[in-house]
Amino acid sequence: xxxxxxxxxxxxxxxxxxxxxxxxxxxxxxxxxxxxxxxxxxxxxxxxxxxxxxxxxxxxxxxxxxxxxxxxxxxxxxxxxxxxxxxxxxxxxxxxxxxxxxxxxxxxxxxxxxxxxxxxxxxxxxxxxxxxxxxxxxxxxxxxxxxxxxxxxxxxxxxxxxxxxxxxxxxxxxxxxxxxxxxxx
Amino acid sequence: xxxxxxxxxxxxxxxxxxxxxxxxxxxxxxxxxxxxxxxxxxxxxxxxxxxxxxxxxxxxxxxxxxxxxxxxxxxxxxxxxxxxxxxxxxxxxxxxxxxxxxxxxxxxxxxxxxxxxxxxxxxxxxxxxxxxxxxxxxxxxxxxxxxxxxxxxxxxxxxxxxxxxxxxxxxxxxxxxxxxxxxxxxxxxxxxxxxxxxxxxxxxxxxxxxxxxxxxxxxxxxxxxxxxxxxxxxxxxxxxxxxxxxxxxxxxxxxxxxxxxxxxxxxxxxxxxxxxxxxxxxxxxxxxxxxxxxxxxxxxxxxxxxxxxx
Numbered sequence: 498x499x500x501x502x503x504x505x506x507x508x509x510x511x512x513x514x515x516x517x518x519x520x521x522x523x524x525x526x527x528x529x530x531x532x533x534x535x536x537x538x539x540x541x542x543x544x545x546x547x548x549x550x551x552x553x554x555x556x557x558x559x560x561x562x563x564x565x566x567x568x569x570x571x572x573x574x575x576x577x578x579x580x581x582x583x584x585x586x587x588x589x590x591x592x593x594x595x596x597x598x599x600x601x602x603x604x605x606x607x608x609x610x611x612x613x614x615x616x617x618x619x620x621x622x623x624x625x626x627x628x629x630x631x632x633x634x635x636x637x638x639x640x641x642x643x644x645x646x647x648x649x650x651x652x653x654x655x656x657x658x659x660x661x662x663x664x665x666x667x668x669x670x671x672x673x674x675x676x677x678x679x680x681x682x
Numbered sequence: 683x684x685x686x687x688x689x690x691x692x693x694x695x696x697x698x699x700x701x702x703x704x705x706x707x708x709x710x711x712x713x714x715x716x717x718x719x720x721x722x723x724x725x726x727x728x729x730x731x732x733x734x735x736x737x738x739x740x741x742x743x744x745x746x747x748x749x750x751x752x753x754x755x756x757x758x759x760x761x762x763x764x765x766x767x768x769x770x771x772x773x774x775x776x777x778x779x780x781x782x783x784x785x786x787x788x789x790x791x792x793x794x795x796x797x798x799x800x801x802x803x804x805x806x807x808x809x810x811x812x813x814x815x816x817x818x819x820x821x822x823x824x825x826x827x828x829x830x831x832x833x834x835x836x837x838x839x840x841x842x843x844x845x846x847x848x849x850x851x852x853x854x855x856x857x858x859x860x861x862x863x864x865x866x867x868x869x870x871x872x873x874x875x876x877x878x879x880x881x882x883x884x885x886x887x888x889x890x891x892x893x894x895x896x897x898x899x900x901x902x903x904x905x906x907x908x909x910x911x912x913x914x915x916x917x918x919x920x921x922x923x924x925x926x927x928x929x930x931x932x933x934x935x936x937x938x939x940x941x942x943x944x945x946x947x948x949x950x951x952x953x954x955x956x957x958x959x960x961x962x963x964x965x966x967x968x969x970x971x972x973x974x975x976x977x978x979x980x981x982x983x984x985x986x987x988x989x990x991x992x
Binding site: 589622 | 699703706707713714718719720980982983986
């Protein structure tokens, strides 16, 4: 019998998996950067911001300090602006001076790497961090630029025709999940 | 949105999008590097047939902060003063590859003519035409009000002075109505335009009557060059009846703000103490002007334009 085409959603991470992945990422960040005080967590809108908030909360819990996460909108730095209609800007809110600090960028899905390239440009206009690290919930491959994540929740090899959909409680009003949608060639 | 010609062309969603975008862009002015790469390689021409230093430098700063190339074209001393027409000027700019033309013209409707002709392919932004409109000024005013008063739905805005010659008043009336605010125009009968009854506003000849309920008061400049004896008896009388002095300001509600599009005639339409008081947001309007113009240029030019892959 022919295998059914995977046109419907197939969930690859549920709320527990996501929570566990974020806890692990948090510990990895703390292990890599001994001094949590010197770390600035910046999420890339929309879902990266929420993930950044969760990671910051977990870090604060472990370290017993307060860590204020921020948001970094990269729209104005994108290289595909001229290909689409202009999009609305998202929130940028950098809570602390990033000069000489370690900035951890947080995003939901890493694919081509172009968003992160834009984020690096945006950061360099804001200051000069000591180092920039990247945490993503899902790395689905298909890189178009030499960019690699430091902390990965789940490696998810996909075909380009598939879509990875991340849902988070606050942003989407649904239970946390990561699912794959689209044809299975 | 291809052009910005009139504040009346904006839907509520479009206006809100511009204001929201400007809010994010405002923070760029506070950064050490006040520049975004967004409009790199685009050319914006400031085509000013009428002098206006502050509007021109505001547009220029906005374009430069978005990394666009800016060409300033002033009619004075150019071939326009030798009799060159708007059409020939526009064709020259088109040949130079202008992506957007920011135009100020003494004739009402000149930006509209430019936008609807085949003379230029770029976006056209009206930076003030005759006594007609000045949409980016209305947007920056709405932005300033919104940042002090919150959502403008149901807010009362009083605009005082020479409505007849004021493109600021007309654009503000249209935009504020779109955003849900109630606008009252206060002016001597001679300085209200014919047809004002078709505007979405209330009118009054008495400033004192509308002070108590005003959330924002916008004083318009008395344009001395346009005034002659037929509009009002004397400067002193105008100032006494329609000027905003401290006594009048004190009758405003505590949260109310005082605005002026500049340049001010201190002591004429606005008292010096009022202009410098902590209710005055006049300097803030200038700062906000750059952010709002950045937002407009970004939304007109930041994405794909006609002829590029959409």
